[in-house]
Amino acid sequence: MSDSLPASGARTQDGREGEGERRIYSVSEVLTGLRHLLEDRVGRVWVVGEVSNLFRAASGHCYFTLKDDAAQIRSVLFRGASRRMPFELEEGLEVLAYADATIYEARGDLQLVVQLLEPRGQGALQLAFEQLRRRLESEGLFDDARKRPLPEFPRCIGVVTSTRGAAIHDVLTVAARQSPATRLLIAPTRVQGEGAENEIAAALDALGSRDDVDAILLVRGGGSLEDLWCFNTEVVARALERCPLPVVSGVGHEVDTTIADWVADARAPTPTAAAALLLPDRDALALRLRESWRRLGAAGHASVAARAAELARLGDGLRMLAPHARLSAGRTRLRAATRGLVHGVRAGQAPRRARLAAAAGRLDSLSPLAVLGRGYALVRHAGSGAIVRRAGDVVPGDRLAIRTAEADIEAEVRGAAARGEA
Numbered sequence: 001m002s003d004s005l006p007a008s009g010a011r012t013q014d015g016r017e018g019e020g021e022r023r024i025y026s027v028s029e030v031l032t033g034l035r036h037l038l039e040d041r042v043g044r045v046w047v048v049g050e051v052s053n054l055f056r057a058a059s060g061h062c063y064f065t066l067k068d069d070a071a072q073i074r075s076v077l078f079r080g081a082s083r084r085m086p087f088e089l090e091e092g093l094e095v096l097a098y099a100d101a102t103i104y105e106a107r108g109d110l111q112l113v114v115q116l117l118e119p120r121g122q123g124a125l126q127l128a129f130e131q132l133r134r135r136l137e138s139e140g141l142f143d144d145a146r147k148r149p150l151p152e153f154p155r156c157i158g159v160v161t162s163t164r165g166a167a168i169h170d171v172l173t174v175a176a177r178q179s180p181a182t183r184l185l186i187a188p189t190r191v192q193g194e195g196a197e198n199e200i201a202a203a204l205d206a207l208g209s210r211d212d213v214d215a216i217l218l219v220r221g222g223g224s225l226e227d228l229w230c231f232n233t234e235v236v237a238r239a240l241e242r243c244p245l246p247v248v249s250g251v252g253h254e255v256d257t258t259i260a261d262w263v264a265d266a267r268a269p270t271p272t273a274a275a276a277l278l279l280p281d282r283d284a285l286a287l288r289l290r291e292s293w294r295r296l297g298a299a300g301h302a303s304v305a306a307r308a309a310e311l312a313r314l315g316d317g318l319r320m321l322a323p324h325a326r327l328s329a330g331r332t333r334l335r336a337a338t339r340g341l342v343h344g345v346r347a348g349q350a351p352r353r354a355r356l357a358a359a360a361g362r363l364d365s366l367s368p369l370a371v372l373g374r375g376y377a378l379v380r381h382a383g384s385g386a387i388v389r390r391a392g393d394v395v396p397g398d399r400l401a402i403r404t405a406e407a408d409i410e411a412e413v414r415g416a417a418a419r420g421e422a
Contacts, residue, residue, distance in 0.1 A: 028105060038101050039101070039102055043100065044115065045101060046096055047066060047096070048096050049067055049072075049094070049097070050067055050068065050092060050095075051090065051092065051095060052066075054090070054091050059079060060078075060079030060083075061079050063077075064077070073111070074109050074111045075112040076112070077089070086128040088128070088131055094119070095117050095119055097114045097116070097117055098115050099113055099115060100112070100113040128232075132234055132237070133262070136259065141241055141262070147266070148245075150266060151215055154182060156213050156214055157184055157215055157216070157217060157278060158184075158185045158207035158213045158217070158245070159185065159187065160189055160200060160203045160204060161188070161218070161220060162188065163186065166271075167219040167221050167271035168219075170271045171274075172184070174279060178279045178280065178282060180282075182280070185213060187203035189202075189203045190230075192227050192228075197230040200236050204216065204240065207245065208244050213245060214245065216246070216247045216248070218231075218250070218251065218274075219251065220252065221253075222252045223252065228252055228258055231251050233259070236263075240264055246266070247264045248264060248277055249261045249266070249274065250267075250274025250275070254269035254270065266278075372404055372405035374405075377403060380401045381393075381394075381400065382401045385401075391418040394416050395416070399411070
């Protein structure tokens with residue numbers, strides 16, 4: 001069949017051949033002819049539209065519909081062309097499609113076979129950057145919780161960069177000034193152009209597998225978004241994620257920010273700043289050492305003084321607790337107690353003596369002996385000892401025992417009469 005449908009004989013109003021043989025086409029012939037006609041007369045065109053009904057097949061092909069407010073057309077982006085795109089198709093994305101207009105004969109559908117896609121309104125690289133940034137951020141690759149601390153005194157630092165760029169010169173200059181004793185292990189890679197991201201990822205994997213490397217510098221000088229694109233790829237982001245060593249990223253100038261900066265454990269605005277961040281500064285260390293010695297000396301003196309004061313206090317306490325000191329203190333307390341006791345006894349004796357004297361005086365006044373001393377006598381029966389008080393207590397012939405103050409007299413009663421009797 002030719003590229004266009006061949007002309008047939010003239011037709012009548014009812015569709016029958018007017019003259020000559022009737023030409024009949026199969027469906028596939030009609031569609032094939034239309035496809036060739038469309039490809040020859042239309043060919044590749046730029047079409048603007050919104051992506052809808054997006055479907056990604058397991059083969060890697062993308063099927064979708066391009067539409068506007070009034071119409072739509074089926075489209076396909078085959079795997080080879082899809083791999084060349086820096087960004088991913090998204091539902092609702094407005095794009096410019098450079099495509100072959102054709103017919104998919106199996107379904108009889110008009111179709112665009114897309115060769116190239118550009119996002120409408122922004123660059124493809126910028127869109128790819130934003131898409132990857134959002135996806136990695138949602139996975140937690142930028143979280144501070146997964147960032148590892150940088151070693152304070154690294155013995156060996158791996159450097160991933162180009163050996164022909166200014167970045168390696170900056171790193172070597174900082175290392176010579178700040179820490180010449182720190183060893184640098186350089187893993188040379190390309191840092192620009194197609195495939196550079198694979199070299200960077202391989203260098204990160206190689207350095208991360210070494211036992212003698214403590215941390216890694218990933219550095220490059222400034223450039224455009226296209227120049228720095230290898231640092232905005234998922235290949236490098238995943239290599240940074242799986243690297244077992246802390247990585248400092250110093251890519252571009254201060255205004256440049258890459259995906260690698262966000263995934264790395266620390267980010268510096270320039271290669272020089274990245275090297276200064278990771279390498280110990282010997283001048284600052286010397287200053288810290290002198291200050292530490294000063295604080296250590298002051299702390300030592302203060303500690304010795306405090307211990308001496310404590311020792312003196314304990315010595316005083318020990319002397320107070322020694323046996324001779326305790327015995328001396330006991331003697332002093334005993335003498336004071338004795339003096340107090342003597343004074344107390346003496347102070348208490350005077351009133352008691354006065355009361356005793358008064359009681360003795362009263363007792364003497366009541367004592368029979370005192371009465372006898374005044375000339376009185378005590379008369380008792382000699383046998384019974386009964387006291388004779390009245391005349392009726394005796395009869396003549398009774399023997400009496402008479403006691404005076406100074407003598408005991410025996411007498412016999414010859415007679416007794418009561419006072420007042422004749």
